[in-house]
Amino acid sequence: MTGHAERGRFEQETSMTTVLAVDLGSASGRVLAGTLTDGRLEVTDIHRFKHQARRREDGTLTWDVATMEAETINGLTKALEQFPDARAVSIDTWGVDWAPLDEDGRLVGDVIAYRDERTSRTLDAFRERIADREFFDLTGNQPATINTANQLFAYLREEPEAASRVAAALFLPDYFAYRLTGVVGWSRTIASTSGLLTPGGGGFNDEVFTRLGIPRGWFGELSADRTVVGPCTVPGLQTLTVVRGGAHDSACAVHGLPIEAGKRAYFLSCGSWSVLGAIEDEPLMSDVAFDMGITNEGRTDGGVRPLFNITGMWILQEIQRQWEREGTPTDTDELVAQARELPEAPGVFDPDGEAFASPGDMQRKIDEALDAQGVARPDSMAGYVRVIIESFARRYARGIGELTEATGKAPDQLNLVGGGARNRLLCDLTAQIAGVTVVRGPIEASTFGSLLAQLETIGALDPQDRASVIAASTSTHVHTPTRA
Known part of the structure; x- marks a missing residue:
């Protein structure tokens, strides 16, 4: 596994105007292209697909990450056929879920879905380590069984043999970015959903790891969004560079608000x-x-x-x-x-x-x-x-x-x-x-925000001009209350 993201690749490349966005939801995914021309961002729908969580024989609910990865690559291949000048791509997903990797960068078992019942089974033991209000004070996140912190706590108890082989734990968008680049990393927006950071998301909270018995070595240091991950190494996609355009879907949506x-x-x-x-x-x-x-x-x-x-x-x-x-x-x-x-x-x-x-x-x-x-x-x-x-x-x-x-x-x-x-x-x-x-x-706000963040990352859009591009590129309707 590569340990550090490539930075500054686009510092001199400010003329590129086409970027790609991969938006993965809990039941479907999509790949879109965005082309910035004369202050207007035009979005093209490239590829959509369905996927679903699956139950193992033991009842554990897991994600079909193989299908998500294959369809992502399929969509990016189609995108480059239509937009061969596209140079960057970013991936966003829902929050909290994570993927375990071994020392060779391979998945350890399955990626467990946040709705799996194991976190409810271990909730009392979790609260014995960190009470609800203290958890909020430590992390800024509300206590919830879906939090990554709860998932990791349950994983260590219910799958100790698998846990013994884990070398790194990646949040889902970082996992798919790793699969495209070979670069491991931890993006701030998606990590901020985990219950593992300090309030405000400045970094991982070591006290939370210690109190819950979660290996701190599974996580590196946070990377800010709007930074470069690295060049894509997938055959046929090497012209693309993977960037962090906002790894969490709702963070992307806010970035694209008019x-x-x-x-x-x-x-x-x-x-x-x-x-x-x-x-x-x-x-x-x-x-x-x-x-x-x-x-x-x-x-x-x-x-x-x-x-x-x-x-x-x-x-x-x-x-x-x-x-x-x-x-x-x-x-x-x-x-x-x-x-x-x-x-x-x-x-x-x-x-x-x-x-x-x-x-x-x-x-x-x-x-x-x-x-x-x-x-x-x-x-x-x-x-x-x-x-x-x-x-x-x-x-x-x-x-x-x-x-x-x-x-x-x-x-x-x-x-x-x-x-x-x-x-x-x-x-x-x-x-x-x-x-x-x-x-x-706009309806497709997550994708729009991801595309804008990528354009800012590569220097094709000044962040101060983001609002004007949004205004020129989106259609909105105003609903005014008849009583204030």
Whole structure:
């Protein structure tokens, strides 16, 4: 394994305008190209693919990283056929998951998925080492079973033989960058989701490693985003250089937000998960922040994103899957249009409720939540969609109020990006209930932010010009509340 990233490769190469982005989600992936011309970034969709987590014979939930890697290389090959002048690529993924490597740089067993139940089995032992509030004070992250710290703690207990062969632990985007370059590294934005750093993400917290018994030698030093990893060594892709354009998907999304100078914005990246947060220079570490469930993660430009992780539009997707399994075809746009015509829902549910975090019979779970309030159940599919969307809008409004209390500064606008930006009813209701202007779009914010960060890394875009490029290249819609 190569120990150090190559730096400065592009210091004299400032004329390149085409870069590639690989965005890996928990069920799908995509490869896109971005070409900067005359202050405008044009994005081209190159390749999309599906993948899914798998259960081992012992029930352990794992990621199919071989498929993700093969499809990434397939997409990059297609991209170079269409854009042979492309010179850089960056990879972003969801947070917290990691890959174990041995001394020869080979995977040790499987890459375990964050939803695997092992972290729940070891939670009590984890808390005996570090209590919840102390964990927040040490790391700036909320305690959660999905955190990398919890995963590593469980791994050491449940797979001691495999753990004895581990030489390095890489976060997923760093693992795929390693597979393209042979260079090991640890990117700040993705590491900031782990529960292993000091508050604000300045470096790894050695006390956390010591208290949990995690080998510090599995991790090197952090690398800032917007730096070079190294040249791609995959045959046919050697013209590309891998850079850190923001390794965490929601950090990329924030980097691509259309925010006017002087405006204070909160952000909501709305997909299967919803990430609602503020843009700050320092982490929020107060009692109020801890009690509200605020966690602090890194930004691509070096700042901090105090945020809430909220169960997302996955609830809507899950109930539609249920209806279709029962023989009723559904169309999301049509259902949302019908829901728009309905009156205000008589009751809502808390999307953060434990019942809604797992799949299966989502309609029954909503019914039970409404029954507990003495509220009538919806009498149509559109009625359920209305309840779901209104429940999210009210949860977002509550989160905006909590962020305002924690930061002491109300937002001028909420930038809503991701797949949820397609849902105009969600944007309208959020604006009305929260009493804040909602700026909707761009939908593909993660990819857009990654491409911009790469262009900044290679010297093709001055960071001071990022806002003007975003304004020239994206389409947004404004939803204004009728009552403030």
